[in-house]
Amino acid sequence: MPGGDGRRDEQRLLGPAFAGLAAGVLLLDAEGRILAVNPWAEGLLGRTAAAMAGADAHELLHRGPGGAPVPRSRCRLLAVAAQGRPAWGESDAFLTGDGRSLPVRWSAAPVLRGGRTVGLAVLFADVAGSTAPNGREAARMSHLEGLTERLTLVGAITEVLSETLDVEEAVDRLGPLLVPALADWVAVDLRTPEGDVRRVAVLGPAGRDSALEAWRGPLPPPTALSRSALVRVLHGAAPVVLGVREMAEPPDAPLAAVQTGFLRALGATSAAVVPLTSARETTGALTAVRTGAGRPFTEGELALLADIGHRAGVAIDNARLFGEQRDIATAMQRHLLTELPRDPDMSLAARYQPAPAGSRVGGDWYDAFRLSDGAMALVIGDVIGHDLQAAARMAQLRNILRALAWDRHEAPAAVMARLDDAMTSLTDVPMATVILAYVEKPLAGSWRLRWTSAGHPPPLLLLPAAATPSRGEARYLEAGQGLVLGAGGDPERHDGTEELPAGSTLLLFTDGLVEVPGADLGAGLEKLRRHAAQVAGYPLEEFCDQILRVVPPGSTDDTALLAFRVPSG
Template structure:
């Protein structure tokens, strides 16, 4: 085989007939026309598409032979874009132009044309063309596939975002408020959350619509019917461990039997639901409640894929609510402990004591911070501010240990406050579970009625006390 070298160093086969074989095997229809528009060559793909033999097309005028309007009528030559491109010796393309096949049928084509030159001389145009209907079908398929991928990506992104955002709070109400803002309007027009409560009731705790939280539809409670008592109610089914439920418009209008399903059905009708999904919060073994999403556009109902996504969201939300509830129970215990340990302040003589206990960020309302004030055996006043590392029940328990030990050590000790703190530091690893703590212990000496008073204090890693005078 003889080879030649192209402009950029590629080596092109140059054997006689090579390019004819390439064109013959090309799957896209191709015709070549001369500068006047007569057909010089036709490949087999063009024969098949146009229903004409090459011999019947070669030397014929391409425009007169093939080009027609939508009704099969001839088109004036001056309106032919291919002839115009040939006259201008320029590339051109078209979409939806009509050609007549050999059997008289009409076919819409998409085409592109490029000028052919030989040593600078214009030789004609090479025209590639395809079935426009097939192109549109392929484009629709590609568009549908792309849309499906985008939709899947959006759903996965939403699930990941919900997991991330809800994981940042241990407050149930705040978690549900965030959930509503994430779901409406991205996935639904309305969202409602129902939680099971210990008394065998269902409590609707959050309803979010186009205008945000709808308090008028929240805060109702109804008894949860026994399993099987009302098989047609999706909410009852889900709360008893049934599968997630997808409701169409006809299902939404179905009659109800219990007070719970009546309230739920009333919500769906009030929201104008044309489709709804109800999924459990949590797992089958531990169902915390139910999540219901509503769409109001009949042209965009929920489908099976939506049900799968919302079910995944329900599992994750249920876990967040369970964690928040456990945290709430733990916090309630710790807060009760703190309230009992933070005893009323004494008010000896003219001295007036006041304390303010202000939590820092949400989630640190419970922990190892404490203050104390008590009169010692000799009548002097002891003041304490302390902090056990941590913001949980363990820290609160450690605080309780140090609170009691410090009172015992300081009550009858006559030495300076530093000696009391030294004894506490020695005792901590032996008789407490506290890993680390800081505190300030101050002793206020002087007659409580007449003064003057002297404040002696020591700090174990804690910021020092401040004296604020009348002038600020």
């Protein structure tokens, strides 16, 4: 809660703005504490601003009809801050300084800062006495309430659209904010990069309406000479409101005919068509429809819808640009990943999957190649960053590691130490995590794994059924851990060694498979371990597909994995 100086500043700002308004104003913080009041509120409540400052508004003032206390859990006033949406009340009372219950009509709207609700503003008036606003004061109060509601709506729309880089998700988030606040129905049409038009959403009171699915899909091309409001808006014309007379005009183009049929099917009495615009282009159009008599869209509502259309257009354009860049980066990433060697003595499989939500591809990679001494080198790594530059850096680091591993018959830890030095001297890669592992088959005895890790999630070893009684079905190989590459060098890098029983499976993976920001990494690793144990008996390619199913919802990282299976005999 702000200190005394902050409250005095708020009073100085609030007083001149609302001193002449015949309604009380309370400014509360997100917990419902009173930050400031206007002079009219002091008069209505019989309390001074100083006496109310810092008090809990619900406990001090809010009462139900007849003055009965209102349970905090059912307080509609406090719910405004919790839910971030405006609310109104006409049957409540506020407790005055002399103990009377003052019947009030109130409206409250959240105060947003940086997309977060930090408080609420409450307007109220005495509905029983002469202090109830009338005439010009009533009009001013109604205008102020309407403006507050619209600003709140625009703020909410801006926030939800800024949280996604997916076009379909942006459209789905837009509908519930417009229906029923501004319209009974909303249709969203988007222009494709090829110049076609698709109706991507028809949203009503219950969201997507299956009965109107037939109106979704490809639309006829927007013939430039048509008088249709939709056609003209798709070509960059200004927003327009259509009344019953305009909607009854015979269509003059195929797209106009589709729009006319759509409006008639809804029983539209008023429609507003606004462009979805960005700095680059008109990306589509939004049609808002009302079906009730006597409720035509006003010029103010059209201006509000036009503003919303611009914000939605910018969000859609950003999502498309992101998608184009993501497609380029994904193609580049896949192109840079090496093809696995074909070896009759062992089975290898790998997968690469871009992040499922809200991120870009980048620095994850896998690699496998035969060394000069006959061992198979397995590599999994992750260069910091999620963009085209990270993908290019990944290719640099992969090629250097290949050369260093081939150059000398050294242990994995020694190669990793040289890679750390080379990365710092020869590249601009800031940091990376890597596992380098050698799979070796002695002339006699079982297969053996030697590996070292530079800050990477540990390998997961899945043992065949015959080997599980004493060692467990699946376990992480924790040995060989060292510092990440680029952290200043690690003079104590070590190798881990492990015998690989016939039929066992080794899984190397990047952290996108197990990690979500803000979640417990240990829980993700345990979930992977249990799932991998359950699907270990699948053929190796299908095993990899099954492993990808545990990528956690909300993951913001791409995923690479490399699996090796020891021959059964």
